[in-house]
Amino acid sequence: MIQELPLRDRKKAATRRALSDAAVRLARTLGIDCVTADAIASDAGVSTRTFHNYFPSKEEAILFRFETEVTQWVQQLRERPAEEPIWDSLETVVVGIVMDPERDLTDTFAVMALVEDSPALLARQLELQGRVNRIFGEAIAERTGTDIERDLYPNLLQMAAGAACKAAIDLWMQGTSDYANPGELVTEAFRQLRAGIPQPTPLPGGFAGSAPAPMQH
Numbered sequence: 001m002i003q004e005l006p007l008r009d010r011k012k013a014a015t016r017r018a019l020s021d022a023a024v025r026l027a028r029t030l031g032i033d034c035v036t037a038d039a040i041a042s043d044a045g046v047s048t049r050t051f052h053n054y055f056p057s058k059e060e061a062i063l064f065r066f067e068t069e070v071t072q073w074v075q076q077l078r079e080r081p082a083e084e085p086i087w088d089s090l091e092t093v094v095v096g097i098v099m100d101p102e103r104d105l106t107d108t109f110a111v112m113a114l115v116e117d118s119p120a121l122l123a124r125q126l127e128l129q130g131r132v133n134r135i136f137g138e139a140i141a142e143r144t145g146t147d148i149e150r151d152l153y154p155n156l157l158q159m160a161a162g163a164a165c166k167a168a169i170d171l172w173m174q175g176t177s178d179y180a181n182p183g184e185l186v187t188e189a190f191r192q193l194r195a196g197i198p199q200p201t202p203l204p205g206g207f208a209g210s211a212p213a214p215m216q217h
Contacts, residue, residue, distance in 0.1 A: 016054050016064065018044045023061035028110050032058070032118045059124045062114065066125075070132040073097060074139045086143050090161045091190040098168060098182040105182060109173045112166075133158060164189035 022043035026035045035058050041051040055061040073093055080089040098105065115121045133155075134148070141147060141154040148154045168185035171177050179185045192198070 015044075015046065015050070019046070019051055019054055020061050020064040023058055024065065024107070024111055024114075027058075027062055027114050032062070032114055032121060059121050062111070062121060063124055063128055065111070067128055067132060070136065074135050077139050077143070086140065086157065087190065087194055089143065090157070091187065094161060094165045094190070095183045095186045097165065098186055105169060105173065109169060160193055164193060
């Protein structure tokens with residue numbers, strides 16, 4: 001049974017999210033270098049002191065959303081049926097991420113661009129990435145009976161799933177894909193991963209077609 005958080009904790013969580021959303025919004029509009037703690041606090045309707053009670057820096061406020069979402073994705077993975085193959089579980093979770101009606105992929109893509117363009121954000125993101133990779137890898141290790149400290153498999157799998165998600169989002173945001181939605185791109189990415197990413201079949205005119213679908217087991 002899921003217990004609801006006390007009202008005080010729900011209010012604190014809402015304030016933290018509002019500050020993070022304000023930081024992302026201002027960074028997208030003004031550029032990360034022009035954003036200040038005062039501006040974030042004002043945009044969120046709280047004091048600068050309140051901002052600092054929640055975040056030590058604007059970079060941490062921007063990256064908070066990413067860390068929170070990864071925690072939710074790990075929880076979704078842990079809630080998948082125990083007998084479900086790990087590839088199926090990961091694909092279901094990732095498709096759910098990119099097809100979430102409450103998620104704006106344009107916003108997600110913009111945050112990714114902010115991180116890549118800011119040395120300060122990138123340094124903190126790399127630290128954060130190490131932490132979330134560990135959490136995600138541990139969840140995969142639990143599902144597969146492997147050891148994240150000794151086995152390559154959970155470490156490799158979490159990196160592959162993350163790469164599939166990013167590749168699908170990148171291609172979808174470019175607007176050049178023939179797929180109907182980003183979920184179909186993720187499904188195709190996982191299909192190719194399952195098949196060992198075979199070399200595409202050359203087509204007339206110099207373009208490469210999709211690799212043949214793998215056999216069903």
